[in-house]
Amino acid sequence: MxxxxxxxxxxxxxxxxxxxxxxxxxxxxxxxxxxxxxxxxxxxxxxxxxxxxxxxxxxxxxxxxxxxxxxxxxxxxxxxxxxxxxxxxxxxxxxxxxxxxxxxxxxxxxxxxxxxxxxxxxxxxxxxxxxxxxxxxxxxxxxxxxxxxxxxxxxxxxxxxxxxxxxxxxxxxxxxxxxxRPDYHDNPIIRIVKGKEASTFTLNSWSRLLSQSFLVTSQSDRMGYRLSSEPKLELESGLSYEMISEAVVAGTIQVPSSGQPILLMADCQTTGGYPRIGHVITADLPLVAQVKPGGQLRFQEVTHLEAQEQLLLQxxxxxxxxxxxxxxxxxx
Incomplete structure (x- = not known):
């Protein structure tokens, strides 16, 4: 044929x-x-x-x-x-x-x-x-x-x-x-929910996550977006950035010892050993995927219910x- x-x-x-x-x-x-x-x-x-x-x-x-x-x-x-x-x-x-x-x-x-x-x-x-x-x-x-x-x-x-x-x-x-259609922008506002280890970060770090812009660096690819911003995100005193590996998915925001977040994408690993400060809602992952290196992301917290509603609407x-x-x- x-x-x-x-x-x-x-x-x-x-x-x-x-x-x-x-x-x-x-x-x-x-x-x-x-x-x-x-x-x-x-x-x-x-x-x-x-x-x-x-x-x-x-x-x-x-x-x-x-x-x-x-x-x-x-x-x-x-x-x-x-x-x-x-x-x-x-x-x-x-x-x-x-x-x-x-x-x-x-x-x-x-x-x-x-x-x-x-x-x-x-x-x-x-x-x-x-x-x-x-x-x-x-x-x-x-x-x-x-x-x-x-x-x-x-x-x-x-x-x-x-x-x-x-x-x-x-x-x-x-x-x-x-x-x-998704409202593609070079500098979108991306909705997130709190991650499992969000409470281990300082209150100032969580506030900065929601108030400052994060540069999508040239080291970003299908596995994950490496983000950069100052000042860095910090854990509470005495806590370690190294932890026993747990499940991660596309949208998970991990923070290694550099204090610069990594937003996991489609080719991400199945487990990770860094604290998870947040998760991008599934409905907003298309917006992230359309940001070129050099673009910027800002984050806005929503509830799990809002995240589910947005996915259902899509x-x-x-x-x-x-x-x-x-x-x-x-x-x-």
Whole structure:
């Protein structure tokens, strides 16, 4: 059977295939991975009629140049990388058709940090421990467990492109409303809840966490964002920054002996040995994922109930959007 595919002309800075992540193995020390910005990943998949399990191409800072080897239905969500098709602007947060021979060129992210390219059928990738997500340190999942390179051919899981869908897409009537998109900023205010060891920090340190800005340093990556600010965060007198390792997840804010926080992200380890001063709420992790090195974060405390409400609202927005998309993708 002939599968749809792209040829990679230029790979971009860091472009990897990601799906929802590798769940069920954290007890064995296997990390979850998956997209840094889950909202953009899920929205892109919904726009092309994919289920949540489909793999997208996550592109960081500088996007790739791809040539279509067949007609395909695509969507790009997340950072604005100034996508162009054969010299003409391609839409963001909206499905479009890429015809065989067309060149899709994604440039430097002018707004945001990461964009997600979804194709109807999802990207074909190595399936390891229940996931297609790339984890580069272990060289598993994705495209040979690595970032894509020039000359690679990215195949699509299944073929298909209905005339009815082509006609509807070309009318440009389907897109993600700005009302439900995350409000990406270079210097966002991020909501957090207290961590288990928050009470071991001085009261001044907790106040500083909520009042001062933290620089996202150049040492930040998919494993975690290293933050910097002065004065540093301090524990109560006599307490140690070294502790018996306990569970951590994406969003956990740990503080090592330097007093400079580390905000764990999609490729974070399963356990950590530093005190956890707070946790970013899940609904705000997409905002963090779109901050480039050199940007700044500010934190605002919310309750666990508020954190749950925000996640439910985000899930409802995606569900409503998905229901609307299904009505016109039945021809696929």
């Amino acid at each position: 002939r599968f749809m595919s792209f040829e990679v002309i230029k790979p971009g800075l860091v472009s990897t295939i990601q799906d929802e992540g590798r769940y069920g193995f954290r007890k064995h020390g296997v990390i979850v991975s998956g997209p840094m910005d889950r909202f953009a990943h899920r929205a892109a998949n919904l726009l092309v009629g994919n289920g949540p399990e489909a793999a997208t191409l996550e592109m960081t800072l500088q996007g790739p140049i791809l040539i279509a080897q067949s007609d395909m239905l695509l969507a790009i969500c997340g950072a604005d990388m100034g996508a162009v098709v054969d010299g003409r602007a391609a839409p963001l947060w909206q499905p479009f058709i890429l015809y065989s021979g067309n060149e899709l060129h994604l440039q430097y992210a002018a707004h945001g940090c990461r964009a997600y390219l979804a194709v109807y059928g999802g990207f074909k990738a190595d399936y390891v421990l229940g996931s297609r997500s790339t984890y580069q340190r272990a060289a598993i999942g994705g495209y040979e467990g690595r970032t894509i390179r020039a000359g690679d051919v990215l195949e699509v899981e299944k073929d298909g492109l209905a005339l009815e869908v082509v006609n509807e897409v070309e009318r440009g009537s389907k897109f993600v409303s700005s009302m439900i 899930a409802m927005d995606l569900k409503v959007m998905g229901a609307g998309v299904k009505s016109w993708l039945r021809g696929l």
